[in-house]
Structures are given as C-alpha cells and as structure tokens.
Amino acid sequence: VPDTVEGRFERLTDAESMEMLGGAVCFYPSEQSSKLLPRPASDLRLPWFCFTNTRQAMRLLAVPPSASKGIACGHRGNATLRVADYVVYRLEGSGFDTARLLAVHRKSAVEPIPCD
Numbered sequence: 001v002p003d004t005v006e007g008r009f010e011r012l013t014d015a016e017s018m019e020m021l022g023g024a025v026c027f028y029p030s031e032q033s034s035k036l037l038p039r040p041a042s043d044l045r046l047p048w049f050c051f052t053n054t055r056q057a058m059r060l061l062a063v064p065p066s067a068s069k070g071i072a073c074g075h076r077g078n079a080t081l082r083v084a085d086y087v088v089y090r091l092e093g094s095g096f097d098t099a100r101l102l103a104v105h106r107k108s109a110v111e112p113i114p115c116d
Helices: 015-021 054-061
Strands: 004-012 026-029 049-051 072-087 097-107 111-114
Touching (some): 004 015, 004 054, 026 072, 054 072, 054 097
Parallel strands (some): 049 097
Antiparallel strands (some): 004 026, 004 072
16 A cells, blocks of 8 residues: 555546545545555556545645535646555446545645636
8 A cells, every 4th residue: 555645636526526536635646646545456447536524635635615605616736645445446437546644745736627
C-alpha cells in the first residue's frame, strides 16, 4: 500500500459528477505514483481514487465547499500527500478505489475547473 503519492486532486460539482461521486475529492496519481497503488496487473483502468474522509480532505487541500454556479464546475490542484486504508474497487460497474487522506506534504493553489 502506498504511503506518499503525488498527482492531481479534484472535486467536481456538476450534477452528473455529484450523482456519481457524491461530492468526494478524488486523486489522480502521477505515472510514478500510480505504480505504487495495490492494483492487480490485469486491472487496466485509469489509476485514481477518492478520499473516504471528504470533509478532512477538503480542509487539508483547501478545496472550497462549492463552485460558483455556471462559472466553475469544481476545483483542482496538485499535491504530494500521505494516504492509508487503500481499497481497490473490484466489482463490475461504475465504482472507484478509495483511500483515507492522512496528511498533505505539499500542494499547489486550488484553481476552478471550467464548466463544459
């Protein structure tokens, strides 16, 4: 199980994303960090996961609670952080891996994600 990973975090607030992800903050590890994730070699999905402790993740990463309607559909940034309790989603269908955010070592400023 990885301890420290680096990559991009984001929280999407458009209607479709809120339905699928429930407002969770998700993390897309760099190519190097993605190799640390405990996934089977046969798993060809894009490596990403969402944090189980959403409120703490939003606070630690300074993600605003909501985006400006029509202007932004979420927020994103880059970070190096420490995670624990990584769980691989093994079922069929639209699910995702999860982990608990423990600490943020380094992070960029948070920027809005434009709506399509």
